Amino acid sequence: MQRLTISIDDDLAAEFDALVAARGYENRSEAFRDLVRGELALAVVEARPDAPCVATLTFLFDHHERTLSARLLDAQHEHHDLTVSSTHAHLSHDLCLETTILRGPADQVQAFAKSVLAQRGVRQGHVHVMPLL
Incomplete structure (x- = not known):
């Protein structure tokens, strides 16, 4: 040391x-x-944008936003190679919290996370990326 x-x-x-x-x-x-x-x-x-990484994507969203839940689920299925697991919690009648564990090339993980956070009805969120090197 x-x-x-x-x-x-x-x-x-x-x-x-x-x-x-x-x-x-x-x-x-x-x-x-x-x-x-x-x-x-x-x-x-x-x-190294292509560096292997794991990440958590956590976001709050309005449960009543038309088609948002379906769009989020479709996005995860379209990126099944990046999506490891997802947890959904009901915080109130209107508000939900979702945390998704992602794994893959950092640039792809970040692009997917940005696309989720940009969805209409997602109120706020954050992605935390950790390289696996």
């Missing part, structure tokens, strides 16, 4: 220490390693 020494201003150090405490890290090093891993993962996806 290598030791790195960095210098940061006092305000940034205080904010970082607050993050370390809030997330329950034992020390700054553990938090720093996680931040670096996260940035390196993003760099892999940017540098």
Whole structure:
């Protein structure tokens, strides 16, 4: 293991220490390693769009939006090679939450996720991509 020494201003150090405490890290090093891993993962996806990845696509949608449920299901079937699993939860009479696990080339996974999030009736969502390298 290598030791790195960095210098940061006092305000940034205080904010970082607050993050370390809030997330329950034992020390700054553990938090720093996680931040670096996260940035390196993003760099892999940017540098190699075809990199194999897994992802979670989570979104809220209006259950009563005409044909949305059918369109979402059709999209998953059309991309069965990317869709691993999906979980659906009823949050209220109108609002549903869906989380879909995806696996495949990062560019294809991200394109599929964007197409789902762009559907009329999807209120908000997020895709979290993790390269498998």
